[in-house]
Each structure stands twice: as C-alpha cells, then as structure tokens.
Amino acid sequence: EAQVTQNPRYLITVTGKKLTVTCSQNMNHEYMSWYRQDPGLGLRQIYYSMNVEVTDKGDVPEGYKVSRKEKRNFPLILESPSPNQTSLYFCASSLSRGLNNEQFFGPGTRLTVL
C-alpha cells in the first residue's frame, strides 16, 4: 500500500531533550516536506526536500533540522525542543515539486514539550 508513515505518533518530552521524528514513504517520491499544524494557524511548512541531499527552509524552520540521506526517509530533528514546539506535525511527499503534483500526507505526530 502506498503510504507515508511517521513515528512516533504521540510523544511527550521535556525541554532540551533532543528528539527525532521519522518519516518514510514507499512511493519513490522525490519531494518531501514537514508541516506543523497549530489551532487557528492551519498548516505551516517547516522544511522541504526536492531530492536526496537537497533540503531547504520553509516558512517556520527555526528550531528544527532535517536530513535527506535516502530518497524514502526525511527525519525531522529537534535538537533542543521548547514548549512552543508543542504541535501536530505532518510529513508529506509528492512525485516531484511540480505544481500539479498531489501531496500525500502521513498520519501526523502529536508532540508535547513540557
């Protein structure tokens, strides 16, 4: 089944404790991205990657890192999480960055930083 998977689905952590949220897609997509969703703000893009070893900042990149060493994986790294990073995170992928390509979304990771 074609899908985007994220792990963990739920995470509670404390300020400053490094964490990684994994994202993997099995559709051989070139383009992957991370969003955060906050009440009243909709989805905002954190980082995106157009292909292996190519990443770029989205609208809200501060406090986050990403890497794209393999085509299928695009982990999101929080080196020193803070409470304002408590949010619902979505990974998405599409065939390419082409304007008409549909993005497929993962199920989301709900992160709470205490």
Add this chain to the structure above:
Amino acid sequence: AQSVTQPDIHITVSEGASLELRCNYSYGATPYLFWYVQSPGQGLQLLLKYFSGDTLVQGIKGFEAEFKRSQSSFNLRKPSVHWSDAAEYFCAVRGNTPLVFGKGTRLSVIA
C-alpha cells in the same frame, strides 16, 4: 507570494442539507488549487484539485468546487451532507512557492 483565506472558522449544518465552504486566494497568475479534508485524528486527504480547464471540478465523497477567477475564489460544495463529513477542511494554493494552506474550516454536522 500566494495566500489563502478561509473566512469561516466553524460551520454547522444539518445532515442532508447543502454545504458551501468558502476559499479566497491571492496570486497574480492562475494558481493550482486544492481542497483537503482532515478527519479527527487523521492526516490530510485530498478531496479535489484544479489546475486548468473546466472551472467546476469533481472530487471524492461527492464534493465539487468551482474556480472563479473574477472573485479569486475556489469554494467547496456538497449538495447533501452526511454525518461522516464532519471534519476540518483546508483550502490550499500553489503558485511559485510550495503549497500554502488556509487556516481551515471546521464542519460540524447535526442530526
């Protein structure tokens, strides 16, 4: 850069009634427009998309949307709402930058 406005934060409709969710975009050229639905606890699912051609597009689950260039709108419609349609709906636009989402409209359905 493009932007999207969904004027209605929350809408409540009765089951069986018709539905229209509003979406206005800002972009200098013809954008690529999308509607996504997010059911409680789920990720986002694409309902429909518009790129060019016929301005009335059909999507899944009985939804349709109409692109009106003169009004910079891409409103989502459904003739008869089902209780399972209760969810949050996001309009999104893509111009020359990655996908930009509206803040969403939450739909509640009452019996």
